[in-house]
Amino acid sequence: MPEPSAPAALAVPAPATWQLSILTVWHPALGMAVDPVAVLARDTAPDANLAQHVAWVPLVYDEADPWRERLAEGVTPAKVDRWQEEHGVCQLSPTDVPPGATDLRHAAELVLDQLLAEVIPALPPRDGA
Structure with a gap:
């Protein structure tokens, strides 16, 4: 039986109130807002x-x-x-x-x-080269 402080003891289901979102911006080489710049995690409880x-x-x-500016104004459900x-963008x-x-x-x-392991390496350079 593992000690209560062991990592296996920490593996509990995430609360249903947790919401995660990937924040993306415009990728010039692709012409779409698919360039990830951050992950926003919120607990809505x-x-x-x-x-x-x-x-x-x-x-x-x-x-x-652009995302830093938006988040600086506060994050609300609306x-x-x-x-x-x-x-x-x-x-x-x-x-x-x-x-x-x-x-x-x-x-x-x-x-x-x-994102760092799978998505970002698959994107072409921002300058399209």
């Missing part, structure tokens, strides 16, 4: 201790500025709903909570790890 966390893709400072409906795509996530921050980091 009214009594949530850590209500949100953002995991940023490294080295995309300028590209991520804004998230509006962002999901937009089809412009910035887009928000809901994604599943990865299995094994121990908290909201960990869930965002797991999605970011997957």
